[in-house]
Each structure stands twice: as C-alpha cells, then as structure tokens.
Amino acid sequence: MSFEVKKARREKQKLIAGLMGPSGSGKTLSALLIAYGMMREAYPQLSEEEVWAKVGLADTEHKRSLLYFDYQIDDETKVGEFLHINFEPPYTTERYQEAIVALKQAGAEVIVIDSLSHNWQGEGGIVEQHGAMSGNSFQNWGKLAPETTKLVRTLTRNDVHIIATLRTKQEYAMELNEKGKQQPVKIGTKPVQKDEMEYEFMLNFNVDMNHMAKASKDNTHLFGEEEFRITVNDGRRLFRWLELGVDVKAEEAERRAKQAEADEKERQRLLAEIFAAVESDEKKRKELAGLEFKMNEQKVQNFPLNAMRRAHEILTN
Template sequence: MSFAITPAKRKSVPMLISLAGVSGSGKTYSALLLAAGLAGKGSVGFLDTENGRGSMYADSPGIMSALPDGYEIAEMKEPFAPSRYSEAVDGFERHGCKVLVIDSMTHEWEGHGGCSDIAENNKMKGTPNWILAKREHKRMMNCLLASGMHLIFCLRAREKIKVMKDANGKDQFVPIGLQPIQEKNFTFEMTLSLLLEEGTHRPIVTKCPEPLLPLFAGEQPLVTKEMGRKLRAWSEGGAPAEENPDVLFKQGTEYAAQGTVSYTDFWETLTGKQKKLLLPKHDENKELARMADERQKPANVAPAAGLDY
C-alpha cells in the first residue's frame, strides 16, 4: 500500500483571509493590522496593485506601532494576469515573509490584463473565452493554496442585483447587497472572509470556521493586531479563541515541553485575559521549558538565558 494512514493531528495551517469593502471602508489599514498579529516575529509583505497607495501607511502611527520594523512592499503594474500574482506570491515567500497582504486581488479578476481581459481578448467564434480565463485563475489559486505564508486579500466590493422571475414569469431585479469583486468561488477557498462596513469599518463575517466564531461574538470589534494574534494561535494549534483554563493549561504544557522558544511564542499569542488565566501554571511551564532546552542542547553548550516574560 502506497499511502501511510496515521491518526489525525492538528497541524499548523497557513490561513487565507479576504477583506472586502467599498473604497474607504478600511481594507488596507485593517489588513496590515491583521497581518501584524499573524506574523508574530516574522516579516510582513505587501503586494501593491494600487499605484503605490500601500506605502501611504508606512508612517501611520497605528501601523508603526503594530509593525515597528515596518513591512516589505512591491508594486505590481498592469497587466494583472493571474500568473503574475503567482509569481509575486512565490517571490515574497522566497524573500522570507510570513504574511503577505495583496491589495487588491480584484485586479486579477477585472483589472487590465486580468481574467476579464483574457476572456475578451481570446474570443472563440465571437464568444469570450472564459474557459481559458478560468483555467488561468485556477492555476493561480492552486499556487495560493500551496503557499506556506498566511495570505490576506483586499477585495473591492459593489452592490449587486439578482434577476429573478416573479409568479407571472417576468424578470424582477432583486438587490443582494455588497458583494466582493472576484471569481464567484474565490471566497469559498478562504479560511475567513470579512466584509467591512463603509462608515464604521467594522467586520461582518461572511465565512468563518466554527472555532473562530467567538472572536466575532456580540458587538463587532474593529479589526486589530490582537485579532491577528488569536488567528495565528488557532492556525498553529495554539490557544483557542475562547478563554478555557483547562485547554490553556493543557496547551501551555504541550508547548513548554518543546522548549523555551516554543513556549515563548505560545505565550505571546495570548490575550491579557488568557495570560491571567494561565498565570498559575506559568512558572511551572517556564521550568518545564528550561528542562526541555537542557535535554535538546548538545553537550558543552552554555545554559540558555533566563526567560524575561
């Protein structure tokens, strides 16, 4: 038998997140804050298709506070072909980025040289060649899904109308609200999809895994770096979104058993409330982490420095 069948275990999984909204809804700013939390100590990349607008936030006090070391940026000019997005994602990953913000992903679908242009410019018997366009789009999606980075996509949104037949067979135009401008199945590939309100910038959840729903319970908070930290913790199998002392104790012990670096990374993903809940076990976990370090290091290596958190 060529397949190895083993018990299922929770593994670290890169997240694909979409933030959709009209112009001025806070997509770029929110995406950078989310990226700051997702990256932890890793670097954040930014693919700018908006003629350099991504650099406008480099000196924003809020972004500078969230990303003290800044973020790496590259500009993409037209054509916005799917293959160029794949190339850019590969380039940022090779550059060492842990999180990549793509602003805007809408250009890939209806920007100059994007899928709409591919279909129109390669007509077959006068009909737009959507088979070709969607094939190129699918290849790009396979690249995105295979990336080891967390990917955050900013999407433009517009009001859409659905045509439906009434009881008499006549067409009725029914508004269906704001919809992301992308291929219709794009959001189904996302781990998390949010629609940002124009006035408040608050996120409306359009797709979310059940374990993350507590993040968005009650009155919707603004997107923050802290939210990104919680998403990273979940993606890495760390602290759950809800505050559950038993789960935190168990996970703290598991991370401490892997050493100081592992436990430090786990501790830094926790909220203030979660740290307070875990505090009774914190010193015990730090000692467990030190012991793990001792077991793992080669002989004649100096002891590790003390934990300062």
C-alpha cells in the same frame, strides 16, 4: 494511485483570509494590522523593525498602501517598514505568483495581496483576457477556467500566510444619520472576483464604511457573528489558533532525521561485518568484487543501503 487512510487530527495551518469591502472601508490597514499581529505573536523577541520586515504587501492600488507607513496603531505601535511591491499591470495569475515568491524570498512570512480583484477585473486580468478572445463567449469562459485553478494554487500552495483584499461592487442605500435624516451610504455587495473564489478562504471578513468587520466565513470559529473593528490582537489570536495544530512538517523532518540516523548505524554495522567476513576469505572477496561493492570507505558511504544488505546476506551465510 491508492488512497492512504489516516485518523483525523488537527495540523498547523497557513492563513488564507479575505477582506472584502467598498473603497475606503479600511481593508488595507485591517490587513496590515492582522499581519503585524501575527508576526508580533510569532516573534516576541524581535524588534519592531524586524517584525515589520516579515510582513510583505503586493500593491496593485497605485502605491496607496505606502500612505499607512508611520501610521500610529495604538499608544505603543505604529506601521513600520513592511516589504512592498509596486504591482503594476498586467495582472495575470503568473504575475501574482511571481509577486508572492519575490516577497517570500525577501523574508516575508505573511503576505497581503492588495488587491486580488485586479486579477479578475484589471488590465491583463481574466475578464480582459476573455474580451480579447474570439469565438463562443461561453466556451471561452471554460478555456479560462485553468486561470482560476492556478490562482487557487497560488493562494494555497506557497507555504506562506496570505491575506487578500477584494473590492466589492458598490451600491448605495439610504440610512438615518446622527440627526435622524436620511442620507446615502456606500455599501459593498458582491466581491470583484470569480463567484466561487470566496470558498477558497479559511476566513472572510466583510468590512463596511465605518471600518467595522463581520466574518462571513470563519473556519477558525474565533470571531462569531458580531461586528467589530479589526486590531493587532486579532492577528495575535489568529496566529495562536494556526499554531495549535500538529506541525506535520516538523514531525516529518524529525522522522526522516531519526530514519537517517538509524540507516547510518545499520550501514556502519553491515560494513564492519562485511569487512570481517572477507578479511581472511579469498572466495568471499571475489564474491564481493562480483557485487561491485568497493572496499573503499569513501565510496561505501554512497553505496545503496539495500545493496549493502544484499551483500551482507550473501557474504555472511
């Protein structure tokens, strides 16, 4: 298969974002705020109920995301009835794919996976699968590499915006409190997932116990290096950035529609000329029959255009 060389240009994108942090840092609510902001920006004419119905969440955290229903975001907005899946074990890659497909079919256009860490270190996840394998431990990790490949495909090839939360391994550090005294503070370090998984995201946020986020990877260049609290407006900004590119799919659909229109015009022209050529010429009628070209309007519509061109060339020369 040969390579096709094209000039670089910006295309519309589907968001693939990760929110990483320790338990209680606010990853789930932050993901919902981003998701809602994106859909609010995408559909300004829709009601709150209709916008929230375009947000889906696959919940591996024992339905804890439902605690945010009716949560007041600001003076005008509160968390509405988002689409929800109670994602129970096993946390296999196939089940993550099934959850995303189910939410898409239900109408979700942005999907929160809360959390992606269970695919690695949860019941039925990759670490558990590895532990159940016999033989060489190192070689067994190699046998499980396709699981990561399938998960990346799930995140990148479902044509839907995805925001995934990831737990982090928890450690404690001593920090000064408001009274100037040392106190232990829970911090997140390494995400609970395969080491290379962070590279698959377009945007990564580290969220701390004060609910402050900082972008550790930002292909959008929207968020800089400062810590901030995630709001609905961040989702709005993200959606506008994602929509700035050329809509390649729309372009392709338009190109195909124009081509189909042009093909149909050519088909009708060839058909008229073929009929005219054989109308009073017995020899050409026999040639046409030999080409298995049926003189029937209904069947002609399905006759291959290239074959029609060959018939036209033979009959009009």
